[in-house]
Amino acid sequence: MAHSKSAKKRILVAEKHRERNQSVKTRVKTMAKKVVAAIETNDTEASNKALSVAYKELDKAVSKGILKKNTASRRKSRLAAKVNAIGKETN
Numbered sequence: 001m002a003h004s005k006s007a008k009k010r011i012l013v014a015e016k017h018r019e020r021n022q023s024v025k026t027r028v029k030t031m032a033k034k035v036v037a038a039i040e041t042n043d044t045e046a047s048n049k050a051l052s053v054a055y056k057e058l059d060k061a062v063s064k065g066i067l068k069k070n071t072a073s074r075r076k077s078r079l080a081a082k083v084n085a086i087g088k089e090t091n
Contacts, residue, residue, distance in 0.1 A: 024057075024066045028075075031057045035079050039086050047083045054079055 002008045031054040038047035058072040 020064075021066050024061050024064065028054070028057045028061050028067070032075065032079060035083065039082050042086055042089075044083075044087055047086060051079055051083050 002011055031050070035047060035050040035054050038050045055076055058067065058076055061067040062069050062072045
């Protein structure tokens with residue numbers, strides 16, 4: 001257990017940050033799952049809407065420093081590729 005006042009404060013602050021980071025990461029994953037669910041129904045319009053929401057959540061996570069820029073970029077790219085694939089299948 002921490003002895004100094006500053007060490008005790010760091011424990012409290014780290015716990016706050018951990019909880020915030022966890023909730024943001026969970027929200028990002030949920031939005032990605034919604035994109036995949038829309039893709040599985042072959043609904044292009046719904047998947048595009050879900051994709052834009054997922055983009056917004058990923059960008060928020062990057063701006064808060066929770067995800068790295070390249071990680072968010074990679075996830076956005078993979079989701080977009082899946083959405084584009086259903087567009088090609090229906091044509």
